[in-house]
Amino acid sequence: MRYMRFGYVTAPLLGALWAVVIAITVTVAMSFMTGAPFKPSALWALVFGAASGAAVLYLGRSVVIGAAVVVFAAVAGVGFGPIVVGEGVPLAPTLLGGAACGLFVAWPLVTILKGCPAGDLTRHEFEEAILRFLVGVGYIFFTVIVVVPFYVMVMTSMKSQQALLQNPLDFSLDWSQGLGLFRSYFELFADFNFDRYLLTSLFVSVMTVLITLAFSVPGAYAVARLRFKGQKAFSRSILLIYMVPLIVLALPIYIGFSMIGLRNSIFGILLIYPVTTIPVALYMLQGYFRGLPGEVEEAGLMDGLSRLQVIWKITLPLSLPALASVSLYVFMIAWNEFLLAFMLLDDPSKFTLTRGVAMLNSSEIPRQHLMAGAVIATVPIMVLFLGLERFMTKGLTAGSVKG
Amino acid sequence: METSDTANHSAPPAAGPLAKREARLAWGLLAPTLISVAMVVILPLLSIFWISFKPVGLADLRPPVPIVNESLRGRPKVDGDEATLRYRVRNSSQDKPITGVSFTDVLPEGLEITSVDPRCEISGSLLTCTAGDIEGGFRDDFTLDVVVSQAFIDADPDLDETEAVVTGTSSNILTNFSFTLENFARVFDGSEFWGVLGVTMFYTVFGTIGALVFGLFAAMLLNKSFKGQGVLRGLYLFPYVSPVIAVAFTWVTLFDPFSGSANALLIQMGVTEGPINFFGQKPLALVMVTVFEIWRYFPLSFLFILARMQSIDEGMFEAADMDGASPFQKFWYLSLPQLLGILSVLFLLRFIWTFNKFDDIFLLTGGNAGTRTLTVNVYEQAFAVGNIGAGAAVAVVVFSVLLIFSVLFFRYINQEEGA
Numbered sequence: 001m002r003y004m005r006f007g008y009v010t011a012p013l014l015g016a017l018w019a020v021v022i023a024i025t026v027t028v029a030m031s032f033m034t035g036a037p038f039k040p041s042a043l044w045a046l047v048f049g050a051a052s053g054a055a056v057l058y059l060g061r062s063v064v065i066g067a068a069v070v071v072f073a074a075v076a077g078v079g080f081g082p083i084v085v086g087e088g089v090p091l092a093p094t095l096l097g098g099a100a101c102g103l104f105v106a107w108p109l110v111t112i113l114k115g116c117p118a119g120d121l122t123r124h125e126f127e128e129a130i131l132r133f134l135v136g137v138g139y140i141f142f143t144v145i146v147v148v149p150f151y152v153m154v155m156t157s158m159k160s161q162q163a164l165l166q167n168p169l170d171f172s173l174d175w176s177q178g179l180g181l182f183r184s185y186f187e188l189f190a191d192f193n194f195d196r197y198l199l200t201s202l203f204v205s206v207m208t209v210l211i212t213l214a215f216s217v218p219g220a221y222a223v224a225r226l227r228f229k230g231q232k233a234f235s236r237s238i239l240l241i242y243m244v245p246l247i248v249l250a251l252p253i254y255i256g257f258s259m260i261g262l263r264n265s266i267f268g269i270l271l272i273y274p275v276t277t278i279p280v281a282l283y284m285l286q287g288y289f290r291g292l293p294g295e296v297e298e299a300g301l302m303d304g305l306s307r308l309q310v311i312w313k314i315t316l317p318l319s320l321p322a323l324a325s326v327s328l329y330v331f332m333i334a335w336n337e338f339l340l341a342f343m344l345l346d347d348p349s350k351f352t353l354t355r356g357v358a359m360l361n362s363s364e365i366p367r368q369h370l371m372a373g374a375v376i377a378t379v380p381i382m383v384l385f386l387g388l389e390r391f392m393t394k395g396l397t398a399g400s401v402k403g
Numbered sequence: 404m405e406t407s408d409t410a411n412h413s414a415p416p417a418a419g420p421l422a423k424r425e426a427r428l429a430w431g432l433l434a435p436t437l438i439s440v441a442m443v444v445i446l447p448l449l450s451i452f453w454i455s456f457k458p459v460g461l462a463d464l465r466p467p468v469p470i471v472n473e474s475l476r477g478r479p480k481v482d483g484d485e486a487t488l489r490y491r492v493r494n495s496s497q498d499k500p501i502t503g504v505s506f507t508d509v510l511p512e513g514l515e516i517t518s519v520d521p522r523c524e525i526s527g528s529l530l531t532c533t534a535g536d537i538e539g540g541f542r543d544d545f546t547l548d549v550v551v552s553q554a555f556i557d558a559d560p561d562l563d564e565t566e567a568v569v570t571g572t573s574s575n576i577l578t579n580f581s582f583t584l585e586n587f588a589r590v591f592d593g594s595e596f597w598g599v600l601g602v603t604m605f606y607t608v609f610g611t612i613g614a615l616v617f618g619l620f621a622a623m624l625l626n627k628s629f630k631g632q633g634v635l636r637g638l639y640l641f642p643y644v645s646p647v648i649a650v651a652f653t654w655v656t657l658f659d660p661f662s663g664s665a666n667a668l669l670i671q672m673g674v675t676e677g678p679i680n681f682f683g684q685k686p687l688a689l690v691m692v693t694v695f696e697i698w699r700y701f702p703l704s705f706l707f708i709l710a711r712m713q714s715i716d717e718g719m720f721e722a723a724d725m726d727g728a729s730p731f732q733k734f735w736y737l738s739l740p741q742l743l744g745i746l747s748v749l750f751l752l753r754f755i756w757t758f759n760k761f762d763d764i765f766l767l768t769g770g771n772a773g774t775r776t777l778t779v780n781v782y783e784q785a786f787a788v789g790n791i792g793a794g795a796a797v798a799v800v801v802f803s804v805l806l807i808f809s810v811l812f813f814r815y816i817n818q819e820e821g822a
Contacts (some may be wrong), residue, residue, distance in 0.1 A: 241444055244448060248798040251781060255577070
């Protein structure tokens with residue numbers, strides 16, 4: 001390690017490695033966007049990256065970035081460099097890829113090597129640089145692994161089967177089709193009853209939230225505020241329920257529902273869903289209730305309110321944020337639930353959205369329909385999540401004791 | 404529900420009427436939760452033990468019932484025509500007997516009965532016939548010779564209007580007292596069980612550790628405030644928040660050997676020669692479902708670890724900076740020890756839930772290509788093979804393994820606390 005702690009060693013080394021990462025990332029991105037055959041060249045990436053790293057040490061920031069963009073684009077246009085394109089790729093995307101590569105190699109390198117002198121590095125400076133490099137790689141890695149599947153999901157839903165088989169990488173959209181891009185979605189709503197599934201899922205999820213709250217609010221209040229034998233044991237053991245695998249419960253539920261004729265009914269689903277969410281809701285709420293000041297409730301009791309009135313008029317209004325978090329979390333569980341819906345619902349007129357999407361997974365139905373179904377199932381929960389991220393994150397943190 | 408004294412919470416519990424009333428209220432408030440949990444969790448759990456000792460298949464879920472069809476034969480046209488009233492009794496099952504079968508029916512008006520099947524009796528207009536015990540696949544006719552009157556022809560009654568009421572007890576395999584150990588014998592039979600257990604352990608251990616490690620990395624990345632930190636944090640939660648069915652099918656599409664983008668990309672970059680069947684060949688499929696598990700659940704660990712990191716006292720790091728600690732030293736000697744608590748809790752929880760996981764593998768591979776875990780085996784036995792009893796037996800095994808884990812974990816935790 002000691003031999004590496006010189007600016008003129010560290011900088012080219014980090015630059016070379018960084019250029020490899022960027023070359024791969026840019027090729028993947030360009031391939032996914034244009035479908036054209038882009039290829040990273042590790043050797044050239046190492047060479048050009050090392051040069052960029054060294055340049056950062058000795059030249060000014062804007063000079064390096066500008067030069068890198070121009071040089072990377074130029075060599076890509078000529079036909080070598082960190083990014084190699086196959087035959088028949090037009091000049092514009094080639095230059096764009098090269099320029100992007102140059103920009104994303106040089107710009108972050110300036111930050112990574114910030115404060116690194118050309119000569120001796122202290123251990124602190126050296127590790128800081130390594131750390132910034134790793135952080136950069138980390139951001140790229142996590143962003144790519146999260147974004148790519150969702151990108152593929154959305155884009156596949158707007159392609160045609162032939163186009164996908166011809167070039168699975170070509171996700172560029174044919175804008176000339178206009179609304180025809182959304183053909184799969186129109187077909188799902190028109191021919192596959194997805195409008196009904198959407199409503200069923202909404203109904204089931206909202207009812208699950210309401211029933212869960214109706215059961216868990218009084219229970220949570222009792223555990224948090226009232227004294228009774230077994231209170232401690234109860235608040236600890238309520239979550240043990242989630243140790244039981246759902247499939248172990250689903251089998252007897254399936255048998256029981258078959259025998260009493262509750263299979264294939266939304267009512268049956270609504271008997272089960274809330275019970276899978278009540279314990280975690282109760283646990284989350286009792287934690288919140290404990291944190292509320294008891295004095296206000298006591299004042300209410302003094303003024304002659306009954307316990308239930310206290311819950312309704314004092315505790316609940318004070319815990320609106322917690323209720324929002326719990327509701328969102330429960331809504332998400334019910335909306336995403338697949339196993340029970342899959343086992344208990346066979347009648348296509350009663351499907352929930354997840355069950356409807358499962359139906360699309362057949363060789364007779366084109367892939368883009370399946371992906372369109374996946375998008376339809378994902379978008380509402382994403383909108384909720386992004387719109388109310390604060391509550392959602394709180395709910396997830398408090399509630400993720402449930403698998 | 405009267406005012407009760409909450410102010411003296413610290414006082415020793417008194418068994419006074421107020422305390423009793425409070426406890427009663429508490430149990431009253433908890434009752435709905437307790438009852439519903441008992442109905443949906445405890446009851447099925449007990450019944451799965453019962454079923455696991457039963458020789459029961461999917462087809463047995465519909466118990467055999469006796470069926471009676473009533474018809475008037477002979478096409479009577481005018482007053483005085485002779486006809487036959489026929490009751491055809493059959494067993495809905497081909498192989499299971501029904502005992503004590505009998506049926507009653509209200510005879511239509513305007514028929515003059517001339518002869519009656521010896522097994523039947525008539526009192527007033529009520530017909531009672533006894534078929535006794537009938538075998539599987541049984542079918543027999545009970546006939547009454549009748550002479551129709553004009554009134555009957557004019558009324559032209561619908562025979563089904565007064566439907567024959569049939570009774571009979573069939574032995575329901577689920578409620579009788581015949582037991583078998585064959586389900587368990589079948590589950591543990593041969594090397595298959597150990598293969599399944601091995602797959603489960605691989606999936607559980609590596610899925611858990613992977614999700615923790617990646618969650619830790621992601622949390623370290625985001626444990627600083629910068630522009631776009633909120634956006635990235637939201638983005639990194641996507642895999643966990645979206646419906647499993649959507650992301651699982653996306654992965655299947657992405658890694659499809661023929662039309663999948665991942666293969667196309669790898670071939671184009673020259674990593675492989677031909678397409679790889681990611682979810683269809685033996686060791687790779689198991690690795691892929693484990694990777695999917697890590698991908699889907701790293702956000703959860705990330706969220707927890709980030710929350711813990713943000714509550715670590717900053718002053719400690721400043722002091723370490725003063726002393727000239729390097730960034731890696733700070734992480735290793737300062738952050739990591741603080742995170743050990745949350746990491747071990749997460750490990751226990753994730754371990755159990757990964758072990759319990761069913762949907763992910765079921766959607767990705769259906770348990771094929773060497774990815775059949777214990778939970779998938781429950782479904783496989785019960786629904787694909789159609790042997791509910793064997794499925795229940797696997798479920799019992801799942802539950803027992805889980806209990807063993809829990810005991811081990813709790814013992815471990817107690818030791819830690821004692822030390």
